[in-house]
Amino acid sequence: ADIPVICIDGPSACGKGTLAAAVAQRLGYHVLDSGALYRLLGLAAQRAGVPTDDAALADAAVAERLAALAAQLPARFADGRIWLGDDDVTDEVRSQAAGAAASRVSALPAVRAALLQAQRAWRRLPGLVADGRDMGTVVFPDAPLKVYLTAGVAERARRRYEQLRARGEHASIDDLLAELQTRDARDRARSVAALKPAEDALLLDNTHQSIEQSVQTVLQWWQQRR
Numbered sequence: 001a002d003i004p005v006i007c008i009d010g011p012s013a014c015g016k017g018t019l020a021a022a023v024a025q026r027l028g029y030h031v032l033d034s035g036a037l038y039r040l041l042g043l044a045a046q047r048a049g050v051p052t053d054d055a056a057l058a059d060a061a062v063a064e065r066l067a068a069l070a071a072q073l074p075a076r077f078a079d080g081r082i083w084l085g086d087d088d089v090t091d092e093v094r095s096q097a098a099g100a101a102a103s104r105v106s107a108l109p110a111v112r113a114a115l116l117q118a119q120r121a122w123r124r125l126p127g128l129v130a131d132g133r134d135m136g137t138v139v140f141p142d143a144p145l146k147v148y149l150t151a152g153v154a155e156r157a158r159r160r161y162e163q164l165r166a167r168g169e170h171a172s173i174d175d176l177l178a179e180l181q182t183r184d185a186r187d188r189a190r191s192v193a194a195l196k197p198a199e200d201a202l203l204l205d206n207t208h209q210s211i212e213q214s215v216q217t218v219l220q221w222w223q224q225r226r
């Protein structure tokens with residue numbers, strides 16, 4: 001527990017991943033993209049033919065299979081790429097479909113329990129920046145710095161739109177907005193590890209901030225905390 005960890009939690013598309021990567025780079029720390037684990041599980045389920053629609057998830061046998069997949073998830077992160085076993089799934093894992101599947105499978109308590117140790121194993125010297133929904137509330141409750149990042153939903157939809165467009169994918173802003181709202185509502189309402197700020201989290205609203213401004217804020221907080 002002496003190994004430093006900075007948690008960055010918040011809703012979909014608020015810039016957690018970008019902020020976590022930038023802060024980790026400045027500090028020379030490791031970075032855990034916990035959402036990628038749930039996204040990889042969604043893909044693994046699809047490949048194994050395990051359904052992840054809401055009706056299927058209510059079936060205890062399906063939940064058990066998903067938890068078993070989660071316990072042996074062949075996830076690998078290297079050189080900015082994400083692998084599921086021998087497949088480079090970096091682009092697939094970032095797709096809207098993978099995000100939606102992740103949001104559904106991640107509501108299962110057995111799945112979350114199965115991924116807990118794997119996430120904690122990322123806490124290695126010289127330190128870790130972890131981003132997700134429950135880094136500060138569940139995975140690293142003793143973290144000396146917990147940031148709860150938010151941005152207005154319209155701004156988040158706009159950023160997601162630009163991100164997709166830059167990758168040559170087409171989407172409508174209205175659809176993206178509706179999807180973000182569905183995903184956030186599901187993440188907030190679930191009974192385990194619901195999306196909410198840890199009691200000791202510092203709030204950061206980056207709606208009108210540049211990435212660099214947010215990075216500087218977090219680095220200053222980190223200096224004060226250590």
Ligand code: C5P
Pocket residue numbers: 012013034035036038039099102103104106107131132133134135183187
């Ligand atoms: O952060 P990202 O959009 O990649 O996460 C995808 C989904 O995975 C989220 O909507 C959320 O339901 C789930 N998730 C989670 N706990 C985390 C990270 C992600 O439940 N720590």
